[in-house]
Amino acid sequence: MENKSKHKHIMNFNPDVMLLEQAYQDYLYEIQKFNAGKGYENFNDFVVDEANDYKNIGDGVTYTVWNVFLDDLGKEEKRELVAYYTLAATSIPYEDRIRLDEEEAAEEGKEFDIQIYGISAIEIKMFAVDEKYQNIFFEYEGQDLPISAWIMRNIISYLENLSNTVVGFKAIFLHSVPQAESFYEMNGFNKVKINMKPLQCIDSEFTSMYLALKEIKMNYDD
Numbered sequence: 001m002e003n004k005s006k007h008k009h010i011m012n013f014n015p016d017v018m019l020l021e022q023a024y025q026d027y028l029y030e031i032q033k034f035n036a037g038k039g040y041e042n043f044n045d046f047v048v049d050e051a052n053d054y055k056n057i058g059d060g061v062t063y064t065v066w067n068v069f070l071d072d073l074g075k076e077e078k079r080e081l082v083a084y085y086t087l088a089a090t091s092i093p094y095e096d097r098i099r100l101d102e103e104e105a106a107e108e109g110k111e112f113d114i115q116i117y118g119i120s121a122i123e124i125k126m127f128a129v130d131e132k133y134q135n136i137f138f139e140y141e142g143q144d145l146p147i148s149a150w151i152m153r154n155i156i157s158y159l160e161n162l163s164n165t166v167v168g169f170k171a172i173f174l175h176s177v178p179q180a181e182s183f184y185e186m187n188g189f190n191k192v193k194i195n196m197k198p199l200q201c202i203d204s205e206f207t208s209m210y211l212a213l214k215e216i217k218m219n220y221d222d
Helices: 020-032 041-057 102-108 147-165 178-186
Strands: 015-019 061-070 076-099 112-129 136-140 143-146 171-176 207-212
Touching: 015 020, 015 147, 020 041, 020 061, 020 076, 041 061, 041 076, 041 112, 076 147, 076 171, 112 147, 136 147, 143 147, 147 171, 147 178, 171 178, 178 207
Parallel strands: 112 171
Antiparallel strands: 015 061, 061 076, 076 112, 136 143, 171 207
């Protein structure tokens, strides 16, 4: 276990994951207080003003993560919005490139046989943690764990179960801002390979990363 003196630590984290649509009905005031921090105001605006529209037009479903505070009798006293994330179906296009032998290359007039395929995936389109809970640790299964890491592990576990029980897909995909790349790498994500060609979107300027849930077979000859 890590030394708790190295970072901020809370004793009580009682998480509850809820669809944003349900949370809007019961906890809109708390949602409006969400603050991802300076420079990330767009995340605050999204969860209040845009996320529901995303759902309605099929661009993504948003989940909220709450810390629930209980009284001595175990009854809920209040809750705080810790984080939210938005999930959407996607595909990661990739190029299979097999070098032809000399005879085939001469006959075909090209050096490689190139085919475009796609890896079925779920994209984490948005992921934000409230400033109050950023860089905060708590003890989980015998180790100190950042709350953000617990949430990411929960997302991965949920999607892994979904891929095995509801709809088949092979990977989780996301775009990472530079300062979050190491966080995603610590949680199992890798930068896309040279032959992966993610679809263009508003976040394409950021680093494309993926986590394979199933075996992904690709050929790419140099």
